Amino acid sequence: MTITLLKLFWSFFQVGLLSIGGGYAAMPLIQEQVVQRNGWLTLAEFTDLITIAEMTPGPITINSSTFVGIRIAGMPGAIVATLGCILPSCVIVSLLAHFYFKYQNLLMIQGILKSLCPTVVALIASAGLSILLLCLWGEDSISVSLLQKINPVSLVLFVSAFVWLRRKKPSPILVMMVTGFFGGAVYLMFPNLG
Amino acid sequence: MKTPLKVYWKLFRSTFHLSAFTFGGGFVIVPLMKKKFVDELGWMKEDEMLNFAALAQSSPGATSVNVSILVGYRIAGVPGAAVAILGTILPPLILLSMISMFYQWFRENLVIAAVLKAMQAGIAAVIADIAVNMGRNVTREERLFPWIMMIAIFIAVHFFQVNVLYLILASILVGILRTLWREKRGNTL
Numbered sequence: 001m002t003i004t005l006l007k008l009f010w011s012f013f014q015v016g017l018l019s020i021g022g023g024y025a026a027m028p029l030i031q032e033q034v035v036q037r038n039g040w041l042t043l044a045e046f047t048d049l050i051t052i053a054e055m056t057p058g059p060i061t062i063n064s065s066t067f068v069g070i071r072i073a074g075m076p077g078a079i080v081a082t083l084g085c086i087l088p089s090c091v092i093v094s095l096l097a098h099f100y101f102k103y104q105n106l107l108m109i110q111g112i113l114k115s116l117c118p119t120v121v122a123l124i125a126s127a128g129l130s131i132l133l134l135c136l137w138g139e140d141s142i143s144v145s146l147l148q149k150i151n152p153v154s155l156v157l158f159v160s161a162f163v164w165l166r167r168k169k170p171s172p173i174l175v176m177m178v179t180g181f182f183g184g185a186v187y188l189m190f191p192n193l194g
Numbered sequence: 195m196k197t198p199l200k201v202y203w204k205l206f207r208s209t210f211h212l213s214a215f216t217f218g219g220g221f222v223i224v225p226l227m228k229k230k231f232v233d234e235l236g237w238m239k240e241d242e243m244l245n246f247a248a249l250a251q252s253s254p255g256a257t258s259v260n261v262s263i264l265v266g267y268r269i270a271g272v273p274g275a276a277v278a279i280l281g282t283i284l285p286p287l288i289l290l291s292m293i294s295m296f297y298q299w300f301r302e303n304l305v306i307a308a309v310l311k312a313m314q315a316g317i318a319a320v321i322a323d324i325a326v327n328m329g330r331n332v333t334r335e336e337r338l339f340p341w342i343m344m345i346a347i348f349i350a351v352h353f354f355q356v357n358v359l360y361l362i363l364a365s366i367l368v369g370i371l372r373t374l375w376r377e378k379r380g381n382t383l
Contacts, residue, residue, distance in 0.1 A: 018362050020254045024324055028351070032358050044314075048301070051313045052293055054320065057216050058286025059256030066290035071297070078291055082283060089255030090279070093263045096249055109252050111373025112366050117332040118343035119365040121325060125344075126352040128321030135314035154315040161319035172320040176313050183312020188305065 004073050009084035011038060012065045017088035019061060020116055026061045028123035031130070040068050047131050054172055061085050132158065153193050157183045197270040202277050204235070205269060209262050209281030216258065223258040224250075227265065237269050258282055343368075 011033040019026035027050060034040045041049065053063040062082055069081030096109065135154040157179045165175060187193060208230050216223045224247045231237045246268075250260035259282050266278025293300075300306055332340045343365070350356040 014359065016255045018254060018359060019256075020252075020362070024321065026256070027321075029358055036355070047314050047317060048297075048310055050321075051310060051317050052290070054317060056286065056289055056293070057214055058283075058289065059258050061256045062259070062283050062286040063290050066287050067294045067297075070291050070294040075291065078287065078294075082287060086255065086259055086279060086283065089253060089259050090263060090275070092255075093249065093253045093260045094267070096253055097264060097267075100245070100249055107377075108370070108373055111376070112369035113252055115339075115343065115369035115372060116362070116365050117328070118340040119347045119361060121328045121332055122344045122347035123351060123358060123361070124321065124328065125325040126348055128318060128325055129352065131314065131321060132318040135311075135318055153312070157312060157315035158319050158322075161316050162322055165319055165323040166326070175320055176316040179316030179319075180309040180313040183315060184305065184309035187308035187311055 001073065005076060005080045007038065008065075008069055008072060008077055008081040012061075012069075012081040012084035013087060015061055015065070016085040017092075020113070020120070024060070024124050025120045026059075026064075028127040030061070030064045031127050034064070034068050040072055043130065043134050047134060050131070051176065054176060151193070153183055153186050197274065201270055202273065205266060205274060206277050206281040208235070209266070209278045210284060213258060213262075213282045214285035224261060227261055231265055231269075238265070242268070 015026055015029045015033055019029050031043075031046055035043055035046050049064055049067050050060070052067070053060045056063060062085060065081035065085040066078045069077035069079070071077075073080070135158065136150050138151070161175050161179050164170060165172075212223055212226055212230060216226060224243075228240065228243045232240050232243050243265075246261055246264040247257075250257050250264060253260050259279060262278040262282040263275045266275035268274075270277070301310070329344065332344075347361055347365070350361060351358065
């Protein structure tokens with residue numbers, strides 16, 4: 001139990017420490033810790049978590065630490081994981097604020113952020129791609145070449161949602177609700193499609 | 195100067211309320227905080243809030259937690275920061291605990307399972323859209339360097355499963371070296 005709590009703390013400490021750029025920047029880090037390293041969630045469960053996080057208020061990191069923590073070690077797990085997640089913020093924000101008010105110079109910080117931004121974009125793209133492959137080919141998405149095995153409902157939903165987002169810039173929550181409604185209805189009416 | 199208890203309570207209530215009703219996360223909370231703490235309560239000036247927002251975004255972790263730390267500290271020191279953090283993390287902590295406890299039961303429900311499955315495609319589209327927007331933003335001023343970084347990192351993480359930790363540390367190092375090199379040449383960014 002203690003070891004599990006320590007593991008939770010350390011994993012989310014890394015998430016909190018490395019997720020620079022806010023919001024979606026944390027997603028690939030959470031995926032790495034929770035799915036690849038510790039196997040606390042399957043990729044499908046992780047995708048559910050991102051969906052839930054998108055539809056509820058609060059930062060994705062806190063949402064994830066609570067969700068994973070409670071499933072692995074109950075309420076203590078949720079609290080320990082959340083603490084691990086915010087501890088680096090507390091320390092680094094205070095340090096940066098101190099230097100900023102002392103020197104009023106953000107040049108080095110800006111320089112670092114400039115080269116971090118492309119990295120964050122690439123990491124998000126990679127996490128997004130793994131979710132896309134999951135919804136098109138299911139859990140064992142290695143056989144990408146098998147075009148005939150593609151899930152047609154997911155493909156239509158993805159393409160139309162993407163075009164809608166690019167053209168009209170609707171809010172993500174609205175997009176999720178509409179895809180959930182129409183796709184859900186199709187899956188319920190034709191269960192063999194899923 | 196001792197901070198009256200009323201200030202802590204107000205700080206807690208404000209951050210709790212903001213966190214509970216801010217959907218979409220991240221930067222959305224900054225204008226709302228500005229409205230609350232600058233316009234309504236008059237606890238700080240607008241340019242302070244903007245500096246806090248920039249600092250919060252430059253720091254690791256959730257932007258809303260970071261802004262709360264700075265605002266709380268500015269208003270009532272370390273205890274203020276603690277109160278602001280508590281107010282910010284309690285709503286998602288409570289809500290997600292409940293969702294997490296019911297998740298298995300929730301997931302076995304046929305209707306919810308179908309809706310969640312369909313939403314996978316939706317979230318994939320949302321993330322793809324965000325990646326495209328962010329990719330455009332980072333290639334606005336400069337082209338070659340961000341593209342090389344993006345492609346290299348993408349290949350490293352997606353095809354070679356390189357640990358994200360090393361990739362981020364490497365990018366920070368590149369950023370430091372580039373900044374030093376530019377400063378040496380006398381260029382500004």
